[in-house]
Amino acid sequence: MTEVQVSPEVAGYTEVHRHPEPKSFIWKYIFSIDHKVIGIQYLLLAMVAVFVGMGLSLLVRLRLVWPAEPIPLLGWLFPVGAPDGVMTPEFYLAMLTMHGTVMVFMVLTTAPQGGFGNYFLPIQIGAADMAFPRLNMLSFWTTFVSFVLLMAAFLVEGGAPMSGWTGYPPLSAVPEATVQGLGQDLWVASIAVFCIASLLAALNFIVTTLDLRAKGLTMMRMPLTCWTWFVTAILGLLAFGVLLAAGVLLLMDRNVGTSFFVPGGLVVSDKQIDHSGGSPILWQHLFWFFGHPEVYIAILPGMGVTSHILSTFARKTVFGYKAMVYAVGAIGILGFVVWGHHMFVSGMSPYSAFVFSILTMCIGVPSAIKTFNWIGTMWGGKIRFTSPMLYSIGFVSLFVSGGISGIFLGQPTIDLFFHDTYFVVAHFHLIMGVAAIFAMFAGLTFWFPKMFGRWMDERLSKIHFWMTFVGVYAIFGPMHYLGLLPHPRRYAEITSVDYLMATGAEGLHTFITWAAILTITAQFLFLFNFVRSLIRGAPCKEDNPWEATTLEWAIPTPPPHDNFGGKVPHVHRGAYDFSLKGAKRDFAMQCNDDKAVFGEASGD
Amino acid sequence: MTPATLAANNQPPATEAGGGDFLTEPPVTEGDWGKRPSDDRVVQRYLLGTWVGIGGILMFFAALTSAMIVRHGLASDWEPFAVPPVLYVSTLVLMLSSATVAKARSELLSGSLAGLRRWINFSACLGLAFLAGQILGWQQLAGRGIYVASNPASSFYYLLTAGHGLHLLGGIAALGYIWARVRGIRPWPTRRAAIEAMALYWHFMDVLWIYILGLLVFWR
Numbered sequence: 040m041t042e043v044q045v046s047p048e049v050a051g052y053t054e055v056h057r058h059p060e061p062k063s064f065i066w067k068y069i070f071s072i073d074h075k076v077i078g079i080q081y082l083l084l085a086m087v088a089v090f091v092g093m094g095l096s097l098l099v100r101l102r103l104v105w106p107a108e109p110i111p112l113l114g115w116l117f118p119v120g121a122p123d124g125v126m127t128p129e130f131y132l133a134m135l136t137m138h139g140t141v142m143v144f145m146v147l148t149t150a151p152q153g154g155f156g157n158y159f160l161p162i163q164i165g166a167a168d169m170a171f172p173r174l175n176m177l178s179f180w181t182t183f184v185s186f187v188l189l190m191a192a193f194l195v196e197g198g199a200p201m202s203g204w205t206g207y208p209p210l211s212a213v214p215e216a217t218v219q220g221l222g223q224d225l226w227v228a229s230i231a232v233f234c235i236a237s238l239l240a241a242l243n244f245i246v247t248t249l250d251l252r253a254k255g256l257t258m259m260r261m262p263l264t265c266w267t268w269f270v271t272a273i274l275g276l277l278a279f280g281v282l283l284a285a286g287v288l289l290l291m292d293r294n295v296g297t298s299f300f301v302p303g304g305l306v307v308s309d310k311q312i313d314h315s316g317g318s319p320i321l322w323q324h325l326f327w328f329f330g331h332p333e334v335y336i337a338i339l340p341g342m343g344v345t346s347h348i349l350s351t352f353a354r355k356t357v358f359g360y361k362a363m364v365y366a367v368g369a370i371g372i373l374g375f376v377v378w379g380h381h382m383f384v385s386g387m388s389p390y391s392a393f394v395f396s397i398l399t400m401c402i403g404v405p406s407a408i409k410t411f412n413w414i415g416t417m418w419g420g421k422i423r424f425t426s427p428m429l430y431s432i433g434f435v436s437l438f439v440s441g442g443i444s445g446i447f448l449g450q451p452t453i454d455l456f457f458h459d460t461y462f463v464v465a466h467f468h469l470i471m472g473v474a475a476i477f478a479m480f481a482g483l484t485f486w487f488p489k490m491f492g493r494w495m496d497e498r499l500s501k502i503h504f505w506m507t508f509v510g511v512y513a514i515f516g517p518m519h520y521l522g523l524l525p526h527p528r529r530y531a532e533i534t535s536v537d538y539l540m541a542t543g544a545e546g547l548h549t550f551i552t553w554a555a556i557l558t559i560t561a562q563f564l565f566l567f568n569f570v571r572s573l574i575r576g577a578p579c580k581e582d583n584p585w586e587a588t589t590l591e592w593a594i595p596t597p598p599p600h601d602n603f604g605g606k607v608p609h610v611h612r613g614a615y616d617f618s619l620k621g622a623k624r625d626f627a628m629q630c631n632d633d634k635a636v637f638g639e640a641s642g643d
Numbered sequence: 644m645t646p647a648t649l650a651a652n653n654q655p656p657a658t659e660a661g662g663g664d665f666l667t668e669p670p671v672t673e674g675d676w677g678k679r680p681s682d683d684r685v686v687q688r689y690l691l692g693t694w695v696g697i698g699g700i701l702m703f704f705a706a707l708t709s710a711m712i713v714r715h716g717l718a719s720d721w722e723p724f725a726v727p728p729v730l731y732v733s734t735l736v737l738m739l740s741s742a743t744v745a746k747a748r749s750e751l752l753s754g755s756l757a758g759l760r761r762w763i764n765f766s767a768c769l770g771l772a773f774l775a776g777q778i779l780g781w782q783q784l785a786g787r788g789i790y791v792a793s794n795p796a797s798s799f800y801y802l803l804t805a806g807h808g809l810h811l812l813g814g815i816a817a818l819g820y821i822w823a824r825v826r827g828i829r830p831w832p833t834r835r836a837a838i839e840a841m842a843l844y845w846h847f848m849d850v851l852w853i854y855i856l857g858l859l860v861f862w863r
Contacts, residue, residue, distance in 0.1 A: 280702035
């Protein structure tokens with residue numbers, strides 16, 4: 040075992056026993072129980088998934104704008120869904136469904152939590168690994184199985200499911216409704232397996248945070264990243280079990296002949312469906328009881344990363360650290376009592392809708408606290424405009440833009456009009472999709488040197504940032520206007536919808552599609568930057584190149600097998616001690632004691 | 644401040660790869676029954692993990708319960724039926740198994756390897772007997788012409804019993820794992836933690852079953 044030098048920054052440490060490093064390729068890189076390797080595995084899985092999901096969104100955009108144009112190779116790939124390269128409307132819906140599912144589950148849920156959380160939670164709290172390393176490995180490989188099941192849905196007869204990422208019955212529950220068998224079954228099975236993986240991971244995150252913190256690291260000294268990973272894990276623990284239950288019921292409806300979700304007297308294609316008495320609304324309740332917390336599962340880690348990075352590059356402590364923690368907690372709790380706002384048009388009692396609406400508005404309060412504090416953190420700071428900082432500021436912008444439209448949608452009366460229009464598409468893409476993705480870019484560019492010992496190309500990152508930032512606003516900004524028309528979602532083409540053609544929707548769609556093509560091009564620039572930096576990026580030899588404060592910057596770059604080499608630093612202060620009065624430097628690391636920060640002369 | 648460096652030969656010997664305790668302790672030896680100070684921390688972590696897991700499982704069954712209540716309220720096609728009497732016998736068996744698991748744990752704490760394995764054997768047999776009782780219950784229902792898809796009441800009956808049975812099967816697997824590792828020659832640093840966690844999980848399975856039985860009997 041190689042000896043790890045204790046960083047000169049560390050004032051006092053606890054010795055713990057070390058674990059041998061696995062030698063063989065399989066145990067080191069495939070079935071590794073090292074949280075860092077597992078984190079990278081999650082990130083790579085998410086990266087494959089995000090490019091798949093992006094490709095699907097491109098198909099969706101192309102079908103909308105040029106419904107009759109053949110696309111090269113597509114006819115060869117999908118002879119049924121796209122004969123001669125021209126996509127059928129059913130194929131459009133299938134691509135839409137798979138885009139949503141891949142993005143929500145395999146990207147937004149895995150990368151921020153499974154990827155960055157796995158890699159940095161143990162290091163930031165001073166642990167050698169997660170609480171249950173083998174369980175961690177099991178979580179990743181279960182997630183992988185889920186991804187394979189989902190991809191398999193493309194390959195089976197009848198093709199990928201087309202009931203939307205929300206899988207509403209009876210479309211998802213009655214095979215006759217979509218002339219699909221196995222594809223939809225694989226979709227439900229994939230989601231169910233994903234639930235199990237996420238539950239195991241959530242358990243691990245919670246116990247790790249509560250039990251493995253270094254000496255001196257109280258909960259209220261934790262970096263906000265750790266807080267958000269912790270709260271996200273609690274949300275996952277409480278939400279995924281419900282989706283799992285719903286998935287099991289749906290599978291039974293499809294394959295065993297039960298009637299949980301399929302109503303009686305349903306007629307599909309002049310054929311009476313042999314089910315009775317079930318309720319599609321029941322699925323909606325179960326699904327959204329999971330689905331709304333899921334939104335926060337996707338975005339909370341992004342908030343944590345953003346707070347972390349804004350503070351680091353503004354050289355200021357997080358404005359209102361405690362308020363940030365409480366806001367995260369409040370968002371987590373409120374996230375469980377607002378699922379009904381997805382169902383305002385389901386025929387619910389207006390009184391229920393009123394309650395759900397009020398509770399939804401309440402989430403605006405902690406969200407506004409967070410936004411205010413992000414701006415407060417930057418206010419008067421000595422801002423360093425590095426690429427992670429740009430992505431984080433981009434996150435704040437997108438979070439505000441996407442959040443504002445949420446206030447509209449949270450009103451039952453306004454939602455009656457906007458429901459299932461492009462307004463909703465614009466809203467959730469900005470706040471859940473793009474904002475979270477920007478936080479991932481921020482995290483990746485921020486931690487890349489620590490993880491891989493090389494720098495990403497700063498100039499390429501900045502070009503990528505500006506192209507993507509402009510691109511996503513060009514895509515989703517005009518969609519708000521489409522929603523006002525109102526332009527319904529999920530239409531494969533609008534050429535025969537007179538009122539849409541008359542109001543100029545077609546031109547906007549063309550503009551949006553070109554904006555999407557620009558944005559997608561930028562992502563290949565990012566991929567190029569990522570891969571090239573891995574191989575030939577400028578080496579980063581320093582422990583703490585960003586002059587940051589948390590524990591991951593007090594260990595060698597890249598981190599050794601056991602993180603701290605068996606000597607876990609003691610923590611002496613909160614996570615964001617920047618620009619302290621009287622300090623020798625403009626930052627004080629968590630492992631610095633007062634003597635190190637203020638010099639020999641200072642007392643307490 | 645000078646860089647603090649310790650010589651490599653001062654390192655304590657590494658034992659278990661991951662999952663072990665994080666304090667400096669010599670490796671466990673036979674006859675050392677998890678009474679080292681570091682063991683308490685590991686036990687605490689495993690118990691915490693089990694409690695958190697119980698939270699997740701509770702949400703799964705809470706979702707099924709709410710689905711059942713909603714479906715019951717909607718339905719004109721709900722046909723109540725009496726649960727098969729064998730369920731009351733298997734309930735007693737499961738409660739007995741909770742007692743034997745508790746006994747196994749106390750054998751561990753008093754340091755008796757043979758006693759631990761004996762009571763683990765008993766517990767596993769009782770667990771399997773309970774599952775056999777559940778299968779018998781399904782057969783009795785099928786004999787009365789009540790199948791999974793017959794009506795929502797029967798659907799939930801099969802679903803809840805099967806869901807609980809699968810979770811209990813996990814508990815039996817844990818018993819088997821502990822049985823095998825206690826037999827093994829290699830010292831096992833987390834054995835007390837594993838057994839404490841298994842015992843807690845097993846008692847939870849017991850409580851969960853009584854809840855499900857109550858639901859099936861009283862919410863017809």
